[in-house]
Amino acid sequence: MGMPLHERIAADVRRQIASGELAVGAPVPSESQLCATWDASRGPVRQALATLRAEGLIGGGRGKPPVVRRQGLSQPFDTFLSFSRWVEGLGRTPGQRTMEVARRPATAEVADPLHIDEGAPVVQLLRLRLIDDRPTMVERSTFTEGAGRLLFDFDCDSGSIYAYLASCGIDITVAHHMIDAVAADATDSELLGVPVGAPLLRERRLARGAAGEEIEYSDDRYRGDMISFSIENSQQAALPALVRSLSQTGKKPAS
Structure with a gap:
């Protein structure tokens, strides 16, 4: 069985952040943009963004577009x-x-x-x-x-x-x-x-x-x-996912 859609969305945004395509402080694609890109409903998109928030990669207050908080490696x-x-x-x-x-x-x-x-x-x-x-x-x-x-x-x-x-x-x-x-x-x-x-x-x-x-x-x-x-789990998951991350203090030096 393939990777669930919300995990694929999160992985792609995570890749963009890690590569610098989405720099620290840059806005993350909106829910509407991600829905259009992935031909997805808002449910999986919101779940993907919640995962990235929990990892500390993105942040932002309610009603405000999320932004990249750190260039983490997970x-x-x-x-x-x-x-x-x-x-x-x-x-x-x-x-x-x-x-x-x-x-x-x-x-x-x-x-x-x-x-x-x-x-x-x-x-x-x-x-x-x-x-x-x-x-x-x-x-x-x-x-x-x-x-x-x-x-x-x-x-x-x-x-x-x-x-x-x-x-x-x-x-x-x-x-x-x-x-x-x-x-x-x-x-x-x-x-x-x-x-x-x-x-x-x-x-x-x-x-x-x-x-x-x-x-x-x-x-x-x-x-x-x-x-x-960090550990990511859910009531439905059989096993939690343990994640290794590089913190912002270990970010790649500017070229």
């Missing part, structure tokens, strides 16, 4: 995209600096979610992720040996690891995400340019292949002044 986590694809898909430039790729025995912390024995060999990756050259997230990924050993033949600074693994026949198709907050440790502080103890948003992710096999366990720590997470 990704619903019910669509599983790598960091690189998320950023590229919204017209921004992803980047990465690989600090370490190492083969180690698995600790209990990573062995349990990966369903392997403690002490079994794994490959661990430490990378700094960037958006438009701005330090945004510290990525600590642990791969099972079969997938991880492929990384020794790959330049991890060259792009998406998931895309590379897919080219090698390892498709990561499903992930479970856990979101919480942690204090920045010394490594986070150095890489992200924040004080030790500063609050960071953490996404722990267990990624699986098409057959359900565990492939990666990751601990990703985002700067809270750049990235936010």
